[in-house]
Amino acid sequence: MAETYDARTEPGWWFRARHTPLRDAVRGQWTNSLDARQAARIAGLPEPLPNFIYLAVRRTRLWPSERLDVARELISHFADGLASGRSAEELIAKFGDVERAAGLIREAKLRGRPLWWHAMRFAVRVLFVLFAVTLVVYIAWGIRFYLGRPVVAHNYWKEINLARHVPEGERAWPIYREAALKLGRDDVDFECLFVGPACLRYEDELKKAERHRDSIELVREGAKRARLGYYWGDPADRAAGIAHGRPDQFSKQSADENRELFTAHLAGIDLLRQLARLIAGDALRAAAAGDGLTARQDIESLVVMAGQLMEPTSSLVEQLVGSALFKMAMQAAGRTLYETPQVWSDEDLRDLAHRIAAYRASGASYSLAADRMFFDDLLQRAYTDDGDGDGRMTAEGVQLIVRVAGDLGWLAPLRVDASSKTPAQPGVSGTDSVRRKTLDSLRYIATPGVAALFGSREENRALYYKMLDEMIAAHEGPAWLWKQVELDPLVLGPPHSSRTRLRYWLVSLLLPAVDSVFAAQEREQQIKDATLVAIALELWHRRHGEWPAKLDELVPDLLPAVPPDRVDGQPLRYVIRDGRPILYSIGGDRNDGGGVAPEDPASAQPYRFGVYEDASKDETGDWILWPAQPDRPYVADPLSEEPAESAP
Amino acid sequence: MRIDRELMRGAGPVAVLKLLEGGAKYGYELVEELARSSDGILDMGQSTLYPLLYNLEAQGLVKAEWREAESPRPRKYYALTSKGKKRLAHDMAQWQAVERAMRGIGVLRPQLGGASA
Numbered sequence: 001m002a003e004t005y006d007a008r009t010e011p012g013w014w015f016r017a018r019h020t021p022l023r024d025a026v027r028g029q030w031t032n033s034l035d036a037r038q039a040a041r042i043a044g045l046p047e048p049l050p051n052f053i054y055l056a057v058r059r060t061r062l063w064p065s066e067r068l069d070v071a072r073e074l075i076s077h078f079a080d081g082l083a084s085g086r087s088a089e090e091l092i093a094k095f096g097d098v099e100r101a102a103g104l105i106r107e108a109k110l111r112g113r114p115l116w117w118h119a120m121r122f123a124v125r126v127l128f129v130l131f132a133v134t135l136v137v138y139i140a141w142g143i144r145f146y147l148g149r150p151v152v153a154h155n156y157w158k159e160i161n162l163a164r165h166v167p168e169g170e171r172a173w174p175i176y177r178e179a180a181l182k183l184g185r186d187d188v189d190f191e192c193l194f195v196g197p198a199c200l201r202y203e204d205e206l207k208k209a210e211r212h213r214d215s216i217e218l219v220r221e222g223a224k225r226a227r228l229g230y231y232w233g234d235p236a237d238r239a240a241g242i243a244h245g246r247p248d249q250f251s252k253q254s255a256d257e258n259r260e261l262f263t264a265h266l267a268g269i270d271l272l273r274q275l276a277r278l279i280a281g282d283a284l285r286a287a288a289a290g291d292g293l294t295a296r297q298d299i300e301s302l303v304v305m306a307g308q309l310m311e312p313t314s315s316l317v318e319q320l321v322g323s324a325l326f327k328m329a330m331q332a333a334g335r336t337l338y339e340t341p342q343v344w345s346d347e348d349l350r351d352l353a354h355r356i357a358a359y360r361a362s363g364a365s366y367s368l369a370a371d372r373m374f375f376d377d378l379l380q381r382a383y384t385d386d387g388d389g390d391g392r393m394t395a396e397g398v399q400l401i402v403r404v405a406g407d408l409g410w411l412a413p414l415r416v417d418a419s420s421k422t423p424a425q426p427g428v429s430g431t432d433s434v435r436r437k438t439l440d441s442l443r444y445i446a447t448p449g450v451a452a453l454f455g456s457r458e459e460n461r462a463l464y465y466k467m468l469d470e471m472i473a474a475h476e477g478p479a480w481l482w483k484q485v486e487l488d489p490l491v492l493g494p495p496h497s498s499r500t501r502l503r504y505w506l507v508s509l510l511l512p513a514v515d516s517v518f519a520a521q522e523r524e525q526q527i528k529d530a531t532l533v534a535i536a537l538e539l540w541h542r543r544h545g546e547w548p549a550k551l552d553e554l555v556p557d558l559l560p561a562v563p564p565d566r567v568d569g570q571p572l573r574y575v576i577r578d579g580r581p582i583l584y585s586i587g588g589d590r591n592d593g594g595g596v597a598p599e600d601p602a603s604a605q606p607y608r609f610g611v612y613e614d615a616s617k618d619e620t621g622d623w624i625l626w627p628a629q630p631d632r633p634y635v636a637d638p639l640s641e642e643p644a645e646s647a648p
Numbered sequence: 649m650r651i652d653r654e655l656m657r658g659a660g661p662v663a664v665l666k667l668l669e670g671g672a673k674y675g676y677e678l679v680e681e682l683a684r685s686s687d688g689i690l691d692m693g694q695s696t697l698y699p700l701l702y703n704l705e706a707q708g709l710v711k712a713e714w715r716e717a718e719s720p721r722p723r724k725y726y727a728l729t730s731k732g733k734k735r736l737a738h739d740m741a742q743w744q745a746v747e748r749a750m751r752g753i754g755v756l757r758p759q760l761g762g763a764s765a
Binding site: 070072073074075076077079080081084094095096097098100101104105107108109111112 | 674675676677679680693694695696698699700701702703705706707714721722723724
């Protein structure tokens with residue numbers, strides 16, 4: 001028997017704690033009275049019996065109290081054997097195999113343990129089995145997950161560009177691009193030029209605008225082209241930027257590279273906004289200087305430019321910018337009509353009216369095809385493709401979503417930094433290296449689990465398309481006929497479970513602010529109507545030397561019909577105050593205040609239409625459409641027309 | 649003659665229960681009496697006996713009790729419970745049936761007069 005023990009060794013505190021009955025421990029007495037080794041030692045048996053007893057009971061791996069009980073019984077047994085004249089060696093030999101005995105004793109003693117212990121052991125075993133099964137399933141899932149690869153089968157850049165392809169001779173964009181690049185490095189936004197002399201930088205911008213007459217002429221030239229023809233990721237844009245010494249103006253991304261569509265940088269749209277402010281400002285400058293022809297040409301060019309942005313294949317952002325451009329044109333026209341109408345002849349007014357009326361005369365229709373492609377592009381880069389439109393999330397997809405969500409997303413901890421893929425650098429401590437490797441391992445383990453929370457490719461696509469269709473349907477017809485709907489709770493909040501919301505988190509993350517494009521459309525329609533009525537009022541005033549008592553008097557000679565107030569469908573409101581006409585809408589509060597603007601114009605967004613219950617509900621007062629209010633312009637800030645959360 | 653382990657597994661418990669029928673006994677006493685009463689045939693080592701006793705105790709067939717007054721050293725006595733008595737009666741009936749069957753097929757020699765054990 002090679003194994004032995006040293007009875008003289010003083011047991012440590014942990015050993016004593018485990019071998020002291022609770023009642024003694026409560027009294028602060030660490031008696032060690034459950035120690036089978038001690039019991040065997042003090043029993044007075046000759047060696048090697050104490051050692052044999054201790055080793056036998058130790059191998060049972062029972063509780064200390066059970067071991068002690070067995071040890072005492074064996075002590076008693078061997079003492080009786082010795083008393084009967086047997087030697088210690090004989091007794092040990094007759095005892096039998098100690099290993100087998102320890103095993104059998106353990107089994108028997110465990111069988112005799114209390115019910116609660118058996119229940120707990122069963123529970124632990126069940127949990128262990130469950131854990132093991134879960135682990136196996138998770139590992140299988142993880143292997144399947146990491147084997148999955150997305151298949152980028154479509155180049156949506158090219159599909160978008162193909163849908164908006166224009167013969168080169170009809171493309172306006174290259175001319176606008178030239179006009180914008182000719183502005184050089186001034187990098188001026190011409191915001192003050194548009195606002196007027198009250199703006200601090202007005203004089204400075206006026207001088208710059210004078211220096212860029214050639215750009216203004218080019219814009220007018222571009223406005224003669226049939227369509228915009230702005231292609232995403234067009235290498236010609238970057239080449240033009242480089243040729244004009246502005247290599248950073250356009251992104252290096254090319255449509256041929258077929259990178260993620262959401263990385264598209266529509267720099268051309270920014271340039272169009274800059275040009276629009278230049279043109280609108282120039283129109284106001286010309287009107288103030290008595291140059292009606294230039295003012296009219298500028299405004300008409302701006303209207304055409306806005307219309308060029310409104311192609312059926314335009315993205316939501318492009319349409320919003322187009323709408324903003326149109327409203328800038330209407331603001332310039334409205335201000336001229338109010339402040340210096342004499343710069344325009346009757347014929348000028350009629351031509352201008354016809355040009356304005358022609359803008360989106362057939363009405364607006366939105367398919368949001370580009371935005372759907374944007375979502376489909378993300379799906380093809382995130383999911384596998386089973387050939388039937390469905391697929392499962394991939395590791396690349398999780399990383400892609402993390403990038404889209406940004407640092408604010410709850411997925412941020414899963415982001416794989418470029419630094420984590422590089423070998424440890426000199427100077428990086430070992431602790432940092434271990435920490436980084438640990439985090440990488442945890443991320444690697446957690447990613448398949450997180451991916452399992454997302455819905456399938458088809459589920460997400462179906463919901464995204466359904467929500468777009470529902471939002472488009474909710475905005476059918478004029479604003480007063482829009483259906484009141486609640487924000488879809490499926491992806492935006494309760495009562496759906498967090499699990500469901502996570503399943504469609506991709507949709508909620510990427511769903512464009514569709515309502516904003518419809519609200520913008522209604523705003524532009526309302527302002528367009530008001531501007532046409534203002535032109536008719538000016539013509540009436542020239543003929544009669546006074547303002548009409550009612551707008552009905554303008555019909556049919558100057559207007560085909562009195563346009564509706566887009567809030568309630570009733571005829572546009574009209575009042576004469578201080579000898580000047582005012583055109584207005586009853587506004588978000590749906591109460592005719594007699595043409596009195598809100599006391600606090602900054603309290604709500606101007607001219608806000610919406611199908612949601614909260615749209616403009618806090619706004620009081622009327623929306624003054626003409627003359628435009630200095631503190632409530634149609635386009636307070638053209639840049640703000642673009643919703644921040646929108647896709648390109 | 650040593651009895652096969654499988655046979656001992658069936659005979660051991662009923663033999664111990666039978667020995668305890670006469671009164672409570674401690675481990676060494678049981679070992680000795682088993683060997684003596686069975687002419688050494690049921691002489692099981694302690695490595696078998698004590699687990700057997702603990703199993704019977706776990707099944708509630710015997711109850712154990714430490715007694716200190718009857719000898720210079722404390723001993724653990726095992727006594728039959730009422731459940732143990734019922735089990736003993738049941739097992740004895742079964743063994744007798746087995747014995748009859750064994751005699752019937754000639755494994756055991758028939759007793760004189762044809763009486764069964």
